[in-house]
Amino acid sequence: MTLFDSPAFEGHEGVHAFFDEKSGLKCIIAVHSTARGPAAGGCRMWPFPTAAAALEDALRLSRAMSYKNAMADLELGGGKAVIIGDSRTMKTPALFEAFGRAVEDVGGKYWTAEDVGVSPADLMHARKSTRYVAGLTGHAAASGDPSPVTAEGIFRGIALSVRRQLNRDLDGVTVAIQGVGHVGAYLAEKLHAAGAKLVITDVNEEALRQVADQTGAKVVAPNLIFDAEADVFAPCALGGAVNADTIHRIKAKVIAGGANNQLADPEIGRALYERGVLYAPDYVINGGGIINVAGEIRALDRDEAFDPAWVETKLAHLMETLDEVLDRSKAERRPTHEVANEMAKARISQAAEQKAAA
Numbered sequence: 001m002t003l004f005d006s007p008a009f010e011g012h013e014g015v016h017a018f019f020d021e022k023s024g025l026k027c028i029i030a031v032h033s034t035a036r037g038p039a040a041g042g043c044r045m046w047p048f049p050t051a052a053a054a055l056e057d058a059l060r061l062s063r064a065m066s067y068k069n070a071m072a073d074l075e076l077g078g079g080k081a082v083i084i085g086d087s088r089t090m091k092t093p094a095l096f097e098a099f100g101r102a103v104e105d106v107g108g109k110y111w112t113a114e115d116v117g118v119s120p121a122d123l124m125h126a127r128k129s130t131r132y133v134a135g136l137t138g139h140a141a142a143s144g145d146p147s148p149v150t151a152e153g154i155f156r157g158i159a160l161s162v163r164r165q166l167n168r169d170l171d172g173v174t175v176a177i178q179g180v181g182h183v184g185a186y187l188a189e190k191l192h193a194a195g196a197k198l199v200i201t202d203v204n205e206e207a208l209r210q211v212a213d214q215t216g217a218k219v220v221a222p223n224l225i226f227d228a229e230a231d232v233f234a235p236c237a238l239g240g241a242v243n244a245d246t247i248h249r250i251k252a253k254v255i256a257g258g259a260n261n262q263l264a265d266p267e268i269g270r271a272l273y274e275r276g277v278l279y280a281p282d283y284v285i286n287g288g289g290i291i292n293v294a295g296e297i298r299a300l301d302r303d304e305a306f307d308p309a310w311v312e313t314k315l316a317h318l319m320e321t322l323d324e325v326l327d328r329s330k331a332e333r334r335p336t337h338e339v340a341n342e343m344a345k346a347r348i349s350q351a352a353e354q355k356a357a358a
């Protein structure tokens with residue numbers, strides 16, 4: 001398969017490959033769309049087995065960022081960077097300075113931030129070579145850790161979904177959370193405060209114990225979370241949690257959580273719809289984090305301090321968008337992920353047309 005035939009290519013504006021001999025940097029920066037503004041999306045460092053696998057991931061992730069940013073109504077397009085390498089052994093300041101030069105070479109069409117395998121400390125090195133870095137700490141425009149804002153959006157999205165699907169508030173509702181890392185732990189705290197009962201799991205025993213101690217959650221083994229007697233299933237670990245093996249085990253009537261790519265494939269989304277399960281599309285409900293990062297980009301562009309009130313306005317608007325997705329799914333009798341994809345594509349096309357006409 002060539003680049004242009006890849007199903008994930010879907011109209012990418014630019015795909016850039018960079019190699020730096022001195023530091024060993026091998027990276028790909030994919031820019032899916034700049035129709036709504038400069039592309040924004042994190043940088044992932046992963047030991048991809050082949051360059052083709054890295055390319056496929058970059059394309060898939062950057063297109064997903066276009067959709068996520070459009071649904072969060074941000075003046076940002078979608079892009080993503082992947083660095084090929086093992087983040088445990090191959091990270092050096094020189095590698096990230098070289099990555100910063102790569103970002104700079106894209107000429108402001110792409111803003112980077114952290115993702116799997118890349119920390120704010122790494123990005124401080126990238127910042128020496130480019131200004132197009134967000135998601136940092138220690139300066140007036142900095143937005144810090146996005147996880148609490150991501151969790152707040154998911155919390156509100158769960159409350160909205162439960163109200164619509166079960167006609168009740170969160171008091172006494174049981175939520176099964178898969179993964180209590182950054183997002184899952186904040187989410188557990190908020191749900192507990194709202195009176196929800198929790199069933200939690202994680203492969204990290206320490207994280208699990210801490211959240212259980214704080215919230216009184218029932219703990220189950222990782223492979224048993226799908227069987228939990230729960231009203232809501234909140235995937236907050238890795239992608240693909242809802243798949244052909246787990247769909248028949250999940251008893252919850254609402255699936256709403258923080259993980260990216262929760263559905264193993266689009267057919268699973270259709271199967272959920274046919275089973276009467278309300279699925280809150282992942283890239284809509286988890287958009288709080290990128291809204292927070294966008295707040296930093298906005299502040300840097302205007303040479304202003306980070307403004308939490310702007311983030312709150314956008315987050316509230318995101319919940320209206322989720323409500324609209326659920327309304328349309330009901331009215332048009334279609335799965336929520338199909339409605340969300342269509343809305344995101346329409347928002348991007350409309351921006352592209354306006355840009356072309358200007």
Ligand code: NAD
Pocket residue numbers: 146147148150178179180181182183184201202203204207222236237238239258259260286287289290
């Ligand atoms: P994290 O790494 O802090 O947390 C993930 C947790 O899942 C970890 O504690 C890990 O041990 C656990 N886990 C991994 N495999 C598991 C398994 N098989 N069963 C149970 N637990 C397992 O990551 P995070 O920042 O909390 O992000 C969680 C998810 O949300 C990811 O999919 C991420 O892409 C997505 N997301 C995060 C943000 C954000 O602001 N951090 C924003 C949008 C989307």
